[in-house]
Amino acid sequence: MAERMLDIATTINGRAETLTVASSDMLIDVLRERLGLTGTKLSCDVATCGACTVLIDGEPVASCATFAFEAEGRAVTTIEGLAAPDGTLDPVQEAFLQRSAFQCGFCTPGMILLAKALLARNPRPDRATIKNWLGANICRCTGYRMIFEAVEEAAERLARKGAAR
Amino acid sequence: MNAPLKVVGVAGPRKDAPDKVTGAGRYTVDIALPGMLHAKVLRSPHAHARVLSIDARRAAEAPGVRAVLTRDDLAGIAPTYGYFIKDQPIVALDRVRYVGDTVAAVAADTEAQAAAALKLIEVAYEPLAATAGIEAAMAQDFPELFPEPPMGIVPAYGAGASGALRPGRNNCYRFTYETGPADAFAGCDHVFEDEFHFGRGQHFHLEPFVTVARVEGGQIELWSSCQNPFPLRKELARLLRHPENRIRVHVPYIGAGYGAKNNCKTEPIAILLAKKARRPVRFCMTMEECFLTQTQHAAILRLKTGAMKDGTFVAREGHILLNAGAYADASPLVAEKAGYRLAGPYKWRRVKTDCDCILTNTTPAGPFRGFGGTQASWASESQVDMIARRLGIDPLELRLKNLIELGQPYMPGESGMDSDLKAGLKLVAERIGYGVRPRAPGRGVGLSVGFKDAGGVNKPAQARVKVATGGDIYLHCGTTEIGQGATTALSQVVAEILNAPLGRVAYAAVDTDYTPFDQGTNASSAICVMGQAVAQAAQSVKRQVLDFAAQQLKCSLDELALDDWTIRRGNESHPLNLMIMRQFGGTGMEFTGEGFYKMPLDHHAPLEAPCVSWEIGWGAAEVEVDRETGQVKVLQLVVSGDAGRAINPLVCRGQDEGSAVMGLGGALYENMLYDGTELVNGTGMSYRLPLATDVPDGFVSVLQEQGHGPGPFGAKSLGEGCMLPVASAIANAIEDAIGARVTALPLTPERVLAALDRIGRAPKRG
Numbered sequence: 030m031a032e033r034m035l036d037i038a039t040t041i042n043g044r045a046e047t048l049t050v051a052s053s054d055m056l057i058d059v060l061r062e063r064l065g066l067t068g069t070k071l072s073c074d075v076a077t078c079g080a081c082t083v084l085i086d087g088e089p090v091a092s093c094a095t096f097a098f099e100a101e102g103r104a105v106t107t108i109e110g111l112a113a114p115d116g117t118l119d120p121v122q123e124a125f126l127q128r129s130a131f132q133c134g135f136c137t138p139g140m141i142l143l144a145k146a147l148l149a150r151n152p153r154p155d156r157a158t159i160k161n162w163l164g165a166n167i168c169r170c171t172g173y174r175m176i177f178e179a180v181e182e183a184a185e186r187l188a189r190k191g192a193a194r
Numbered sequence: 195m196n197a198p199l200k201v202v203g204v205a206g207p208r209k210d211a212p213d214k215v216t217g218a219g220r221y222t223v224d225i226a227l228p229g230m231l232h233a234k235v236l237r238s239p240h241a242h243a244r245v246l247s248i249d250a251r252r253a254a255e256a257p258g259v260r261a262v263l264t265r266d267d268l269a270g271i272a273p274t275y276g277y278f279i280k281d282q283p284i285v286a287l288d289r290v291r292y293v294g295d296t297v298a299a300v301a302a303d304t305e306a307q308a309a310a311a312l313k314l315i316e317v318a319y320e321p322l323a324a325t326a327g328i329e330a331a332m333a334q335d336f337p338e339l340f341p342e343p344p345m346g347i348v349p350a351y352g353a354g355a356s357g358a359l360r361p362g363r364n365n366c367y368r369f370t371y372e373t374g375p376a377d378a379f380a381g382c383d384h385v386f387e388d389e390f391h392f393g394r395g396q397h398f399h400l401e402p403f404v405t406v407a408r409v410e411g412g413q414i415e416l417w418s419s420c421q422n423p424f425p426l427r428k429e430l431a432r433l434l435r436h437p438e439n440r441i442r443v444h445v446p447y448i449g450a451g452y453g454a455k456n457n458c459k460t461e462p463i464a465i466l467l468a469k470k471a472r473r474p475v476r477f478c479m480t481m482e483e484c485f486l487t488q489t490q491h492a493a494i495l496r497l498k499t500g501a502m503k504d505g506t507f508v509a510r511e512g513h514i515l516l517n518a519g520a521y522a523d524a525s526p527l528v529a530e531k532a533g534y535r536l537a538g539p540y541k542w543r544r545v546k547t548d549c550d551c552i553l554t555n556t557t558p559a560g561p562f563r564g565f566g567g568t569q570a571s572w573a574s575e576s577q578v579d580m581i582a583r584r585l586g587i588d589p590l591e592l593r594l595k596n597l598i599e600l601g602q603p604y605m606p607g608e609s610g611m612d613s614d615l616k617a618g619l620k621l622v623a624e625r626i627g628y629g630v631r632p633r634a635p636g637r638g639v640g641l642s643v644g645f646k647d648a649g650g651v652n653k654p655a656q657a658r659v660k661v662a663t664g665g666d667i668y669l670h671c672g673t674t675e676i677g678q679g680a681t682t683a684l685s686q687v688v689a690e691i692l693n694a695p696l697g698r699v700a701y702a703a704v705d706t707d708y709t710p711f712d713q714g715t716n717a718s719s720a721i722c723v724m725g726q727a728v729a730q731a732a733q734s735v736k737r738q739v740l741d742f743a744a745q746q747l748k749c750s751l752d753e754l755a756l757d758d759w760t761i762r763r764g765n766e767s768h769p770l771n772l773m774i775m776r777q778f779g780g781t782g783m784e785f786t787g788e789g790f791y792k793m794p795l796d797h798h799a800p801l802e803a804p805c806v807s808w809e810i811g812w813g814a815a816e817v818e819v820d821r822e823t824g825q826v827k828v829l830q831l832v833v834s835g836d837a838g839r840a841i842n843p844l845v846c847r848g849q850d851e852g853s854a855v856m857g858l859g860g861a862l863y864e865n866m867l868y869d870g871t872e873l874v875n876g877t878g879m880s881y882r883l884p885l886a887t888d889v890p891d892g893f894v895s896v897l898q899e900q901g902h903g904p905g906p907f908g909a910k911s912l913g914e915g916c917m918l919p920v921a922s923a924i925a926n927a928i929e930d931a932i933g934a935r936v937t938a939l940p941l942t943p944e945r946v947l948a949a950l951d952r953i954g955r956a957p958k959r960g
Contacts, residue, residue: 068217
């Protein structure tokens with residue numbers, strides 16, 4: 030099939046971007062190589078491990094298996110888009126930091142974004158729900174329990190933040 | 195006298211946390227240089243073949259291609275690498291030895307162009323007999339993978355230990371250990387002989403093998419996802435016949451390794467292509483290629499154990515056959531450790547073990563977390579349980595009767611056991627409710643004591659601590675941050691000694707031009723070996739600072755105390771930055787302290803130096819087994835490690851739980867499967883490893899701090915120990931549940947049903 034160049038209008042981490050991409054370009058390559066957003070990691074390249082997870086309109090997707098043109102008209106969030114402009118961490122990031130819910134850190138951006146999507150849908154998930162959601166991504170280092178606890182702490186942080194408003 | 199600790203023991207956030215939760219942390223995969231090319235390699239479709247000819251002319255002319263590398267480019271350099279046995283070619287020479295073996299490489303403007311050009315390389319092969327199996331490769335009618343004489347050496351060993359190159363067909367190395375009277379079995383009431391099989395795990399580090407190499411003039415510079423940059427540099431210097439001081443290795447954050455990232459992987463090819471193309475080259479493997487580059491050792495383990503009626507252990511002999519894959523890699527070292535550890539931490543009158551490394555036409559096996567100890571603990575702790583049940587002795591009681599005591603040497607000439615093994619075992623037994631609750635049908639409980647030495651053998655480490663005028667501290671040491679949290683723990687040691695907040699310590703990036711020497715981030719050596727060098731360097735700086743202050747204040751040292759970059763003398767307070775600038779001027783000065791640690795050589799010790807420390811993982815499992823399907827459900831998994839003193843309890847917990855779940859994977863799921871010589875599950879999609887949904891609800895780790903470690907503040911090693919007991923604890927629990935023993939890993943439903951069949955208790959079928 031012939032390669033085509035496409036102009037797409039998308040929003041990346043809250044900023045409008047107009048990009049010319051090849052029809053075969055994967056979203057992860059455009060993020061990492063064109064936009065310098067290297068926090069998104071490529072690992073298994075078959076949409077299994079979840080290291081490349083980003084949010085598209087709030088939904089977690091494997092950016093290794095998503096064409097760049099699929100971002101047309103949609104909002105992409107990567108790990109770089111979570112902290113406030115002044116550097117204040119998102120409550121999920123803060124919980125992962127405080128709970129040491131990472132080791133090598135290669136799965137962490139994807140795990141944090143997956144947790145973010147879960148908490149957006151279900152602000153107080155029980156342990157079984159957390160396990161089921163995080164079962165989508167692989168962490169080879171932690172044994173997962175400290176990640177479960179970080180997600181629970183993130184839920185509490187978000188609840189406190191909501192209550193403070 | 196001892197002041198309470200301020201930084202050591204605090205379960206605070208890791209130093210790498212901000213980088214890792216924001217995506218700002220830089221890994222080798224994130225390194226990009228101007229003009230950088232991308233490499234791809236052509237891999238063998240044959241498991242074993244003669245390479246008759248290679249023609250890469252068409253590939254060299256393909257779009258975007260800047261350099262091609264074949265055996266014709268290796269003239270003038272050493273073409274093969276390895277640990278003690280240097281048998282693995284950079285690219286194929288006269289033979290390929292497994293499906294996926296490296297044949298040739300291409301560097302092009304894009305990865306896609308490089309991949310397309312590989313298809314234009316014409317290779318003529320003459321296929322040879324091939325096998326993936328240990329016993330088939332040993333058969334007398336099977337051809338040698340290496341018809342030429344062995345290319346390697348046997349390392350020095352001490353009392354009772356020895357090694358041999360090529361002691362049999364396709365046997366690249368044998369390690370032997372022997373102590374005690376050969377006739378010890380004669381006096382035993384019982385002698386038990388059992389055979390165990392161990393599967394073949396894949397490291398599955400999420401960051402692949404990756405290198406970015408730049409060659410400018412005579413200077414080679416590389417960024418590599420590598421856990422032993424100094425031995426790598428030495429090996430590259432030998433291979434490339436290049437001065438070691440003109441090779442500079444940078445190690446950014448490593449996206450994990452679990453042992454795989456020792457020694458050459460992507461580096462030689464990236465450098466040779468960069469040299470040829472005169473452009474920087476990035477060689478990043480795919481996940482599928484990682485499966486074809488390094489694996490754990492599958493193994494067959496045979497144990498013969500003699501005991502008295504009352505359960506007293508007398509003698510153990512064992513023979514291990516490791517599946518080494520197609521090249522020796524670290525197999526001799528893994529054999530040494532597997533063989534040496536096979537006796538387990540029990541009191542014996544006699545021990546004799548042999549461990550053979552059998553070459554097969556499969557991915558080379560190398561270092562894997564546990565390093566032979568996982569295989570040894572699997573067999574040893576399974577058989578201990580089987581013996582207990584045969585003798586009608588409770589498995590907990592049998593272990594408590596025979597475990598070696600705190601301070602007792604593991605073997606003659608060895609260092610003393612630095613954990614109370616019985617205390618740890620009782621702890622996990624109590625935690626899981628061992629022998630307390632009545633057992634429901636189909637449920638069972640098993641125990642295990644995973645065991646290995648820690649700190650490597652004969653391993654030196656150097657460290658440097660510097661303090662700038664304003665009190666900012668640098669820690670320079672070669673321990674790489676591979677996820678284990680060593681940069682945090684070692685920084686906490688420095689902060690404690692210099693009485694400074696942790697935030698003032700920066701862990702300098704590893705750069706072999708500036709970082710003091712280290713043998714590598716492996717063998718659970720960071721805290722018990724490097725930690726001692728780091729503590730010494732910090733003590734040295736502290737002494738220099740206090741000496742300086744005493745001279746400035748014209749007083750004796752014992753009047754002074756260092757308190758967060760201020761000197762306290764009674765009720766006086768003297769900021770050090772001002773004192774330094776008064777003496778050295780406003781541009782300031784740095785204090786530099788050096789540290790060095792190495793366990794001294796000792797020929798009485800079997801491995802030529804006593805082991806620095808002993809790493810223990812106590813485990814207990816409760817399972818429920820479905821007799822109809824053979825499914826094993828782990829209800830509870832309790833693991834415990836002994837940190838000696840936990841420098842950072844969160845870091846320790848992460849290591850214990852991460853290793854335990856890796857052990858759970860090996861116990862229940864993980865195994866690289868071969869159809870003939872073809873790997874059939876070598877992808878992220880098809881290789882089954884533990885997911886969040888597999889973590890038992892009753893999974894818990896209990897951190898002990900027994901206080902006997904050799905490291906700073908009594909610390910000892912963690913990180914591998916809790917992997918070791920998991921598989922045997924689960925197998926022991928399965929027998930407790932259903933009365934049937936599974937002796938092969940992973941513990942699949944098929945094997946559970948077969949074990950039930952063997953004892954005639956399988957459900958009726960059809």
